[in-house]
Amino acid sequence: MEEHSSVFSYLGEDMIQQQLSTLSNSLQQCFDPGSQQFQTLAKYTTKIARKREKWPDKILETWRNRVVPVYSPESITKVNQARVSQIEFANEQRKRLQTSYQSDIARCKKKLDDVSKKRDTCEEKYNDQALNSQAQLMLLDPRDVVERMRISTFLRSNWDSYAWTVQRLVDQEQTHWNELTMLENELAPIRLVSTQSNQKHLVVPKGNSQLGWLPGEDEYVLIQQSKVPQQDEIFRHISFEPESGLSNLPLSIYNLIIWSDEIGCTDTVLLTMLTIYLKKYKPTILEIIDTKKRSIAAIIEILSHHCSTEPEKQAVLLKIKHFKREPIESFASSVIRFESLYVFWLQLDTPHSVNTIKLMSYEVLKNITQYLLAPKCATAFGKWTQEQVKLGGKVDKDAIIRTVSQLETYAELKLHSARTLPGIIITMTLGLPAEPAEQTIDAHFVNPPKPVDMRQPSAGRSRTPNTAARPRPPSNGPRPQTTNSRGSSANRERSKSPRNQQPAARGRSTEKKTSNYSAEVELDPALECLQFYSRYSKSPNDVRKQSVPGIFRRPLTPKSKQHMKKTYFFATSGDTRFQDVRSKGYCLRCYGSNHRASDCKVYTRPTPTPCRQCMHLFHPTDLCRYYNTNGTSRPASKDRSSSKGK
Numbered sequence: 001m002e003e004h005s006s007v008f009s010y011l012g013e014d015m016i017q018q019q020l021s022t023l024s025n026s027l028q029q030c031f032d033p034g035s036q037q038f039q040t041l042a043k044y045t046t047k048i049a050r051k052r053e054k055w056p057d058k059i060l061e062t063w064r065n066r067v068v069p070v071y072s073p074e075s076i077t078k079v080n081q082a083r084v085s086q087i088e089f090a091n092e093q094r095k096r097l098q099t100s101y102q103s104d105i106a107r108c109k110k111k112l113d114d115v116s117k118k119r120d121t122c123e124e125k126y127n128d129q130a131l132n133s134q135a136q137l138m139l140l141d142p143r144d145v146v147e148r149m150r151i152s153t154f155l156r157s158n159w160d161s162y163a164w165t166v167q168r169l170v171d172q173e174q175t176h177w178n179e180l181t182m183l184e185n186e187l188a189p190i191r192l193v194s195t196q197s198n199q200k201h202l203v204v205p206k207g208n209s210q211l212g213w214l215p216g217e218d219e220y221v222l223i224q225q226s227k228v229p230q231q232d233e234i235f236r237h238i239s240f241e242p243e244s245g246l247s248n249l250p251l252s253i254y255n256l257i258i259w260s261d262e263i264g265c266t267d268t269v270l271l272t273m274l275t276i277y278l279k280k281y282k283p284t285i286l287e288i289i290d291t292k293k294r295s296i297a298a299i300i301e302i303l304s305h306h307c308s309t310e311p312e313k314q315a316v317l318l319k320i321k322h323f324k325r326e327p328i329e330s331f332a333s334s335v336i337r338f339e340s341l342y343v344f345w346l347q348l349d350t351p352h353s354v355n356t357i358k359l360m361s362y363e364v365l366k367n368i369t370q371y372l373l374a375p376k377c378a379t380a381f382g383k384w385t386q387e388q389v390k391l392g393g394k395v396d397k398d399a400i401i402r403t404v405s406q407l408e409t410y411a412e413l414k415l416h417s418a419r420t421l422p423g424i425i426i427t428m429t430l431g432l433p434a435e436p437a438e439q440t441i442d443a444h445f446v447n448p449p450k451p452v453d454m455r456q457p458s459a460g461r462s463r464t465p466n467t468a469a470r471p472r473p474p475s476n477g478p479r480p481q482t483t484n485s486r487g488s489s490a491n492r493e494r495s496k497s498p499r500n501q502q503p504a505a506r507g508r509s510t511e512k513k514t515s516n517y518s519a520e521v522e523l524d525p526a527l528e529c530l531q532f533y534s535r536y537s538k539s540p541n542d543v544r545k546q547s548v549p550g551i552f553r554r555p556l557t558p559k560s561k562q563h564m565k566k567t568y569f570f571a572t573s574g575d576t577r578f579q580d581v582r583s584k585g586y587c588l589r590c591y592g593s594n595h596r597a598s599d600c601k602v603y604t605r606p607t608p609t610p611c612r613q614c615m616h617l618f619h620p621t622d623l624c625r626y627y628n629t630n631g632t633s634r635p636a637s638k639d640r641s642s643s644k645g646k
Contacts, residue, residue: 021045055250058351059304062257063297069264072224073203076212080202083215084195091192101187108180115173119166126162130155208233209263225265228272238277241344243337244319247281250307251347253300267296274303309348316345321426325372325419331404334372335365335397345432365397371421373404377413411529411598526588527553529597530618534589534604548608572631574614581616589619591626 028041071079133155140148204211204220208229211220237259239248256277260270278286289302320341325334339361346352346360370378384403388395407413426432531545556564565571578591586593590602591614603619610618613627626634 055254055307055349055351056304059250059254059257059307060301062254063300066257066261068266069222069224071212071214071221072226073210073212076202076214076223080213080215087193087195094190094192098187098190101183101190105180105183105187108176108183111176112173112180115169115176119169122162122165122169126158129158133158207263222264225260225263225269228269228276229263231276234273234276235280238281239344239347240281241316241340243341244312244315244344246312246315246344248309248312248344248348249282249285250304250309251351252277252281253303253307254351271296271299274299313345313348316341316348317432320345320432321421323421325415327415327417331372331408332401335369335401338368339365362397365400366395367425368421369400369404371425372419373408374413374415374419377404377407377415380407380413409532411532526582526597527618530588530607532606534598534600536599536601536604546606546608552609568612569615570613570627570631572613572615572627573633574611574616574627577626578614578616588617591617 024041024045028038028045031037031041133151136151137148140151202213203223204213209225210223212223213219214221234256237255238252239255241247253274256270256273260273265273275286285303285306288306289299320338323338323341325331342364343357343361346357352360370381373381381404384407385395387393388399393399408415527548531548551560551564565575569575580586581588581591584593585596587595587600588597589600589607592600592602595601597618602625603623605620607618607620610616611624612621613624613631617626622629628634
């Protein structure tokens with residue numbers, strides 16, 4: 001909404017904006033600084049002073065902010081090769097370090113084994129001496145005190161020596177264990193790095209772009225696109241209006257620059273894409289620029305300043321002002337066609353964001369819907385809109401198209417004449433410039449009537465040059481006598497209307513009509529609904545209407561009926577059985593008494609021709625529920641249940 005409010009549809013001139021800005025500054029000085037009115041006027045002044053963005057500035061800014069990927073397929077290969085060399089060098093260093101630590105660990109383990117052996121030897125020596133001394137004490141005479149004292153002293157000294165030796169070995173063993181643990185901890189994190197990552201390919205195509213594996217970041221990144229995309233793919237990203245066959249040059253250049261950033265195109269590829277586009281849609285501008293220049297920035301600047309859309313503006317404006325919905329055209333098709341023209345016109349001079357275009361398109365659709373419908377359908381659509389607003393329902397583009405399509409399934413709400421947009425909608429609601437010679441009275445009509453020349457002779461009447469040139473006498477006086485080519489005078493006869501039904505001769509077919517008799521006037525309303533699907537159809541296809549043959553648009557004469565019985569209809573009792581279907585007002589499809597043909601649930605296919613067995617009912621012969629394939633009548637109970645039970 002913020003972007004939409006800053007778009008001035010009628011105050012686009014710089015002079016008017018400057019005057020409004022001066023007026024807002026003057027009003028702002030009337031309030032105290034810091035007040036709410038002062039801040040509100042300051043915001044409005046900023047909006048007014050902000051100039052509407054133009055295409056040349058937009059294109060140049062987009063070009064300056066363009067970021068081309070750093071890596072190319074060759075650089076990706078070199079980076080991965082350098083990464084492999086770096087990993088191999090690191091693995092060699094780690095192997096040497098692992099070998100050194102493993103040798104130190106083996107040396108510590110050997111020292112621990114030596115300490116264990118020394119402790120065992122010392123223990124064996126002490127046990128031997130202790131047992132020997134105890135045996136000597138037992139053999140000595142109790143009176144030999146001196147010898148007993150010597151042996152006891154020797155035994156005690158051996159114990160002290162053994163205890164000190166064992167303690168020293170325990171401390172030494174603990175030191176070796178600490179050293180071994182430290183070496184193992186330092187060896188544990190040393191691992192060899194593999195040169196193979198999880199990626200399968202270094203360069204992977206993704207749509208029209210390419211991704212390269214970057215080993216340092218362990219991910220795929222966008223790389224430069226040095227190959228020009230296909231021509232059809234390039235034309236998918238330009239601005240092209242199918243109704244008028246025109247292309248918006250500045251918007252196409254902008255879209256190609258944005259798309260080139262998305263797929264990572266180089267400057268050379270972007271220049272080639274622009275050349276392909278200009279060669280097909282703007283060959284005159286391609287002759288102005290020199291595509292062989294080395295500076296693509298100069299070419300972009302030249303293109304931005306040659307973004308003239310005046311021819312396209314006049315052509316699209318003319319199509320919008322003379323927009324017409326034909327009776328055979330669906331509402332969705334006409335709305336999409338008008339929206340395409342209007343959105344194309346919006347972006348010819350000024351770039352708009354997607355949200356702004358969506359909002360404008362929605363507002364335009366709400367305003368023009370009632371003028372593209374039949375009067376009864378427009379009334380029903382207005383009631384539906386009011387009910388949705390009261391109930392708080394969602395009224396968007398899809399809901400409008402869906403509702404109108406459902407309304408136009410009814411025969412009385414269908415469009416039977418072309419519909420145009422009034423001038424008030426074109427000039428005021430849509431904000432399009434008005435032509436100086438345009439009549440303002442047409443704005444009061446939904447469909448302005450075409451001027452009729454009362455002096456134009458009718459199609460069923462011919463006049464001679466002398467009669468056409470003679471002035472018409474007053475209506476209250478006597479009519480002058482005219483002389484025909486044979487010399488006889490006769491009064492002027494009144495031309496007979498071609499719509500007056502003349503009694504046809506017996507035995508003649510009424511299929512051949514006058515040239516002024518249109519099919520819409522001749523077609524019976526009861527037969528018109530048979531050209532379309534029933535409102536209960538479950539599986540419609542693309543063919544929604546089939547024309548009724550001229551032979552079945554009026555009741556057959558006796559002669560033509562006898563001829564059709566021999567050539568078209570089958571020999572059944574359907575002629576007398578269903579001949580009262582119109583007088584009773586029954587369903588023309590299934591002969592049901594509680595509904596009409598447009599609400600029939602039994603037959604939902606377009607049935608423009610009558611059944612060959614029932615003769616007066618319009619449904620497919622192979623699906624007839626009253627007669628089988630042999631022409632034999634089905635049971636009456638089944639007939640009535642199929643027609644009334646639905």
